[in-house]
Amino acid sequence: MLLAALRKEVLAANVELVERGLVLFTFGNASGIARGKGLVAIKPSGVPYDELTPESIVVTDLDGKVVDGKLRPSSDLRTHLELYKHFPNIGGVAHTHSEAASAWAQAQRPIPCFGTTHADYFHGPVPVTPPLSPEEIAGDYEKATGEVICRAFAGSDPDATPAVLVAGHAPFTWGPDVAAAAHNAVILEYVARMAMATVTINPAALPLAHALHDKHFFRKHGKHAYYGQAAAQ
Amino acid sequence: MLLAALRKEVLAANVELVERGLVLFTFGNASGIARGKGLVAIKPSGVPYDELTPESIVVTDLDGKVVDGKLRPSSDLRTHLELYKHFPNIGGVAHTHSEAASAWAQAQRPIPCFGTTHADYFHGPVPVTPPLSPEEIAGDYEKATGEVICRAFAGSDPDATPAVLVAGHAPFTWGPDVAAAAHNAVILEYVARMAMATVTINPAALPLAHALHDKHFFRKHGKHAYYGQAAAQ
């Protein structure tokens, strides 16, 4: 993929996060990767969204070295890089402080799969990371944040559950490209709001039965999917 | 009714669901039936709302066979068809994942009639379906969803309570035509939000007294109605 095209996609995904109401001021960032080139395009740090242009998107290598662009990359860059290194199928990452998903992260509770809206997108609960140690916080904090996300997915499939809550912080989402990562951030916020409403109505609410969870997930994902116009007939 | 007119009505009702904030991305669908012809017009599956045109609305027979239209119908078509078969007076069906009504469905709690806003539209609580069996989920799932809705109305009148919560899933509403079905989806979401607020304020809140419930329902419905300009004088 040409870097110019990737930058445009990354810009569009960052703007999508704003337009969907997931971002206040300069919070949040989205990135995309050109796997063949080993290059990542990410929002610059602390720049107002209405000043973003394709040229302002920063391009770095997988070590975080800026290879193109005049601005400093998002301070969360190293978290994104860890995800790209450990989740080989993902092409984009999004990070927001969206209200309800961040509240679950602050409550340090995984989001249970209470219904089919969740099951359509996330296979199983959205996990919450274990806390970082004081040493990890004092060291390369943003890299350690990426590592603790990867630890939360040990033994499970990040492609089937493209979202995580970083304990005491906020969500990260991902997907095959940066547009999908931003899309999943929007879905996650909606699912988080509905889950909060669910426990408000019934504090003893039970997760969805496994059979129904799988039904909805596989109705939209994998070779037996039959949702949408592009699904196998 | 001409199919062209039905398609326009179905398109307008689907757009109404979006404009009222009940729909995220491509979630949700509304359909209408031409009873005389035995034909149903429904939103296509997974198509963005701003790409919908009257021609993109899919027309099927009551067995779900597409008789007009180039796209695949909504994956929830068979649920709509069951409702048309078992509820003989309805002319339209709407399905959304609207936030508060879906939260009640996820909480697997019927929405109690806490006040006159509810009583103006729904006679009695909005019921929640029993769960589907693993066999029903593994089989013709969308048809089984329609069947379980009908079972939830065994012995009660779907025309007096034109809404249901499918357990762990989301609401369906209906009415004399597709516009009424969409209208009832809007009302249901409002009633669901108010009911959630009611139990937040007072977890021991009691349902409305029967006399007041009936008063409000029959003020707007049936031969003694006196609300609005068209009511009997």
Add this chain to the structure above:
Amino acid sequence: MLLAALRKEVLAANVELVERGLVLFTFGNASGIARGKGLVAIKPSGVPYDELTPESIVVTDLDGKVVDGKLRPSSDLRTHLELYKHFPNIGGVAHTHSEAASAWAQAQRPIPCFGTTHADYFHGPVPVTPPLSPEEIAGDYEKATGEVICRAFAGSDPDATPAVLVAGHAPFTWGPDVAAAAHNAVILEYVARMAMATVTINPAALPLAHALHDKHFFRKHGKHAYYGQAAAQ
């Protein structure tokens, strides 16, 4: 006051309720009174707000007889009339099913005065009416609703607390004119939302101390007021 001017004011107040998000579809109504003429101008029943014109506002006498206008008055007219008869200083009445205030009405809990925002407008808790008897509901229901509101104010001053929650129903507000009645409906909804949030954060939250409650109320009301440009210097 000329009736033409009163109709315009009543129309503007009804539109204000919509623009402030207090009204869904055709719910809600506002009226004003020309005390000298003994005439009340009120929204017609069940007419969409965007079709309202000054001419569509219905004028009745204090017995509810239409003296001018081609449409039927709001079905809640008789409630308004009771308030005009018993609260001699009020010039306007507003009724909505606004979400949070109606939730308090459904929860059958008065809204405690938790803070200065409330104290700036309402002296003491916003009361909730006792329930209507089956006989009152079966009889002249809307008149009985007005009567039960008046009973809720026996011994207290409706001018100092221009709002009430009708149990299991929704709020009514009033004021010196119809614009003030609508303004108080907006404030009441805001206060109701904040009170719900307050009990969510702290279920044991205590009402404001009397001294602070009085301070804020009398900072804006009465002969020692010093808020705003028109206050006594």
Add this chain to the structure above:
Amino acid sequence: MLLAALRKEVLAANVELVERGLVLFTFGNASGIARGKGLVAIKPSGVPYDELTPESIVVTDLDGKVVDGKLRPSSDLRTHLELYKHFPNIGGVAHTHSEAASAWAQAQRPIPCFGTTHADYFHGPVPVTPPLSPEEIAGDYEKATGEVICRAFAGSDPDATPAVLVAGHAPFTWGPDVAAAAHNAVILEYVARMAMATVTINPAALPLAHALHDKHFFRKHGKHAYYGQAAAQ
């Protein structure tokens, strides 16, 4: 700083509070100080926001005497003046009745630091003042409000936690200039909403670990900051 420039900044900050949805009707006010001149520019009392012009902003000295402007200053002026006298580094103050922050004030609970969004802006919990005594309320109430805020910060740094909840009332925020004060009011409301959601999800939620709290605060503040384009390299 020229007074004309300060008035424009104060006007812009007051408008920002409205555009961010923190202000209903004429609630709320923001001010800025020209330290060298000992002059404060503040919103006039009770004037609708859409009628505000730079000329309508009132200029007073630190005793509250109007030195320029034809209108009466905000009734909360004396609270602002106390903050300017006791917090020597601040250049602006904002006061709103924003919904969630006021609900915490009404609940008389400090906002715990539940996550990094809070830690990015406020070092430690956002404190709630002790209640005012009846004597303070009956005396120079607005001045006493400022004094009780200052008492709440005895032994802690107002520059590191530029926000307070006045018990039973609402928040005040501040910053190096009036724009920063308004910015902090927006952040405070967001943090307050997320904290309320956090305790809704998990009533036993714990505050953020100190190490992570400090990490985020000092990532954006002080000489080791590395967030944004202007941070030390």
